[in-house]
Amino acid sequence: MQNLPSRAAAPRLDLADLQPEDYVDLLHPAGQHGRPALLWFQEDAPRNLCASSASLNLAMPGLIDGRAYLSMNRFRARRCSSQITALNALYADLDWHKTALWRDHPTEDVEDAIFRRLDAANVPLPSVLLSSGRGTAAIWLVHEMPTAALSRWQAAIGALNEFLRPFGADRASQDPARVFRVPGTINEKSGRRVRVAGGSGLRHDFDSLADIIFRAVGRPTRDELQAARLSTARRSRLAPTGGNMPRGLSPRERFRQIREDLDRVRIAWGGEVPEGKRNTWLHLYATALTHDPDIKEIAHEIADAAQRGTPDLPDKEVAVIIRAGERQANSSIGTGVMSDGRYHYSGDRIAEMLDISGEDARALGLRQVIPTNARRERRADAERERRARKGAKSRAEWLAANSASRTRPWEQLGMGRSTYYKHLKSGTLPELPVG
Structure with a gap:
């Protein structure tokens, strides 16, 4: 499969007023590879549709008062991992209502705490923060990537969920076929309407975002890991027959x-x-x-x-x-x-x-x-102390002991500088005049 081209970042939107159709277009803009998938329930029977964003938006008005879910990534003909065509986002499903630390706090306080944790680690704010009525979905849109990048995507989303584990990050959400509720629909478990609670609306470069996430959890970035591997391989090639000698x-x-x-x-x-x-x-x-x-x-x-x-x-x-x-x-x-x-x-x-x-x-x-x-x-x-123990002089001490360049004694002796140093080296230098 060919590498997918980079796309321009999505414009900033007033996410607080984001309508279901705008949400679909933000996540899956026209001109991208693959198709987003929609899951909804009709009399408790699941229905699936994998189609263009424009086609999915035609169905939105009839789904608002029910249960409806949109995929984060895109597919060929149906929503399953083997049908992935383009990786479109990193995300975390935060079931903070199940944690002892946050379950008794208001949603707004928890979302503020999530933002503070991200800010402290220099992780950019989510493109979309989705409040489902019982938890929160944090979504970072990225420029679409081919399925050849799936292992890198899995490493990054695993690190992201590890970073957000204090807020009940659900490991099951790391599935590339994951869906989240559509804003404006009803969460049947809580009876609350799903809403967009905030977000930047921006789309990120995957490699840059992944490196930030890896640093946040103490893992090496892609370049650092590659450098470490090259260094290990180089040491192995240069090692003597007896094996690697430990260093440090x-x-x-x-x-x-x-x-x-x-x-x-x-x-x-x-x-x-x-x-x-x-x-x-x-x-x-x-x-x-x-x-x-x-x-x-x-x-x-x-x-x-x-x-x-x-x-x-x-x-x-x-x-x-x-x-x-x-x-x-x-x-x-x-x-x-x-x-x-x-x-x-x-x-x-x-x-x-x-x-x-x-x-x-x-x-x-x-x-x-x-x-x-x-x-x-x-x-x-430590280096200065080591040099001092070996008799090395500081620059100030050396200048004090080698002040000829400042006092210019050859002028007092009526000779040139090079002649002065010849006499100094041979020990035939006349005494300086007194007074």
């Missing part, structure tokens, strides 16, 4: 130091992690534990860390982190960084996630959780 710290040792740093930070906070950082701190601590193959009871270790540092974190959120830690710890350890299913956060990224400044890192004696600029300063200080 192993992931096991580096993440052991990260655990120690996280405990130092917790102690500096008074022994318990403050609200707003509890979930992040425990996730990072659990991630560090997954890199130690000697830890057999990782669930027990994570639970202990939660008891020490995040005793007020809801049990359900702790359980989610424990399950994720167990899953990663049970993965086989790969031969290179970022190839084993575990998170490989950098110290700079961890410092950013926990708001650790360079001054904090120095005051606490942290060894790994250090901002990049502070790490550079630390290395520069």
Whole structure:
């Protein structure tokens, strides 16, 4: 299949007043590859139609008071994964009403919290935020991609749902044949009318959006992963017969130091992690534990860390982190960084996630959780100390001892500069006149 051409970004719309027909046109504009699919119910019997947006819009007026769903991607003749023609969006179905943390909050408060989480990680706002009456669907439109990009799409949508897991992201929503309710229709479970709660209305470049999402969950971007693979392959080609020699710290040792740093930070906070950082701190601590193959009871270790540092974190959120830690710890350890299913956060990224400044890192004696600029300063200080131990002089000291260029003694001796240095080298330099 040929690569699909990029399309211009959709214009901004007044999404609060988005009508069903406008919603269909926004998601599936004319001139695209494939056909969107519509699912509706007639006397509880499902009906399906895969057709152009214009054809689907003809059916909209008769569906508003019932149940109707629109596909996020496009198909050849019917809605199923094997019939995918064009990938059109990334999305997350947020069943926050099922979570202990958010189920008692008003919808508007939850949606504000979703926006704040996205903003804190520099993830752009959804193109459409759909309020279904019992939960929320967040949709990021992308320039259409061919089915050859399905594995990349699956990786990105998996990372997006992981990032939004605190809001009850439904893993089943990662199906490329997924449908969401059409705004203006009725959610029969709640009796409420589905509405568009907000969104930018914009369409994104997939690679750029995916990289932002990967960074938000501590995964490498596509370029970083490719660079790591090339580096591993290059080291393998250059390795002597006896095998690769280890360079630097192993992931096991580096993440052991990260655990120690996280405990130092917790102690500096008074022994318990403050609200707003509890979930992040425990996730990072659990991630560090997954890199130690000697830890057999990782669930027990994570639970202990939660008891020490995040005793007020809801049990359900702790359980989610424990399950994720167990899953990663049970993965086989790969031969290179970022190839084993575990998170490989950098110290700079961890410092950013926990708001650790360079001054904090120095005051606490942290060894790994250090901002990049502070790490550079630390290395520069260490290099200066090393040079000083070997007798090297600072620039100021060298200039003080080599001031001839400033005092120009050859002029006082009535000779040229080159003649002065010849006499200086041979030891025949006359004494400077006094006074």
